[in-house]
Amino acid sequence: MVNELHPLYVLLVDDSPLVTGIVSRIIEEDETLRVMGVAANPFEAVEIMRKQRPDVILLDIEMPRMDGLTFLRKIMSQHPIPVVIFSAVAETYSHNAIKSLEYGAVAVLQKPGAVTSPVFQEMKTRFLETLKGAAASGSKLKLLPKFPHNRQPLYSEENLREKKIKAGKQPASRQVIVMGSSTGGTQAIEYLVRNLNPGIPGILITQHMPGEFTKAFAERLNMFSPLMVKEAKDGEVVRDGCVYIGNGFFHLLLEKRNLLNVIRLRNGPLVNRHKPSVDVLFRSAA
Numbered sequence: 446m447v448n449e450l451h452p453l454y455v456l457l458v459d460d461s462p463l464v465t466g467i468v469s470r471i472i473e474e475d476e477t478l479r480v481m482g483v484a485a486n487p488f489e490a491v492e493i494m495r496k497q498r499p500d501v502i503l504l505d506i507e508m509p510r511m512d513g514l515t516f517l518r519k520i521m522s523q524h525p526i527p528v529v530i531f532s533a534v535a536e537t538y539s540h541n542a543i544k545s546l547e548y549g550a551v552a553v554l555q556k557p558g559a560v561t562s563p564v565f566q567e568m569k570t571r572f573l574e575t576l577k578g579a580a581a582s583g584s585k586l587k588l589l590p591k592f593p594h595n596r597q598p599l600y601s602e603e604n605l606r607e608k609k610i611k612a613g614k615q616p617a618s619r620q621v622i623v624m625g626s627s628t629g630g631t632q633a634i635e636y637l638v639r640n641l642n643p644g645i646p647g648i649l650i651t652q653h654m655p656g657e658f659t660k661a662f663a664e665r666l667n668m669f670s671p672l673m674v675k676e677a678k679d680g681e682v683v684r685d686g687c688v689y690i691g692n693g694f695f696h697l698l699l700e701k702r703n704l705l706n707v708i709r710l711r712n713g714p715l716v717n718r719h720k721p722s723v724d725v726l727f728r729s730a731a
Contacts, residue, residue: 578628625723656693
């Protein structure tokens, strides 16, 4: 059990003093977390880690001297430590953040905006829960091969276009599978969608992930899966052979309408400290 005598130690690796300052204040508000060090680049991080091993690393992607993805691969191929990627929300960065999951990152988080933002408190709750969840996954981490194989997309751009057209012609699902995944579950989802039969009923998945990254996450999964994987859209009819990833800005629900299973996205407060919430999806499908 984590308490003040045995806190979880967080190492911040980011070249922005403004960001690390905000993050440090957020972390220190939680009695179970401590900032054990701040590094402006991976080389400084290594020096800190030689003195003490962190429980979780919060890692930026764009940094001088060595980028975050390269550092992540080194960590996970030598001495795995839970890593949470801390990324800007621009499209290029979001796709790199999702790629980091392939290299062993436990989760991705968006960099905070202004502390006066009305959604800042919600972001802070998600942020702290993600760090704690990542630290708890430490004993389950596997050593990443130094030269990962079989990670090239299975489908070309032409194949993806054909798959999209075919998905639109699939019958509406009479039955629907609902799933939920939290911090550290992204690799399990990828394994699942890579190995499912295309004829399976439609699948709705709530993944605890910021909304800035769920579209990129769905697009990446789609490159590896025989099913059509996409970010869920409000009012869309659930179809066989399709996987719908909940938009991270909204709760994902399943609604019955004129004998059809329809996707609904609803805004609202956090439920059990999460939005989207697995509980909300499951209750809607019951």
